[in-house]
Amino acid sequence: MLEGCDNRALLETFDRLWTASELARRWSAQRTLDRNGAEEHRRLEEAALARDADTAAEILVRHLTLTAAALTDDPGRPA
Secondary structure (H helix, E strand, O other): OOOOOOOHHHHHHHHHHHHHHHHHHHHHHOOOOOOOHHHHHHHHHHHHHOOOHHHHHHHHHHHHHHHHHHHOOOOOOOO
């Protein structure tokens, strides 16, 4: 999605976020065996490519909430 981007600040921000997300992904991969991360990412990608902002936001919020809860061992995380 960034292929056509010519904005250096955006690309640098993406690089920092990518690095942070890789760290979180590697941590959470060990601890959330009941989740299908690939499916969550596929659904998010489809919503983004369809330009369905409401659905993409809903999927992203749930994904990030579940990931944060798993990383902090929050027993009240949504199922």
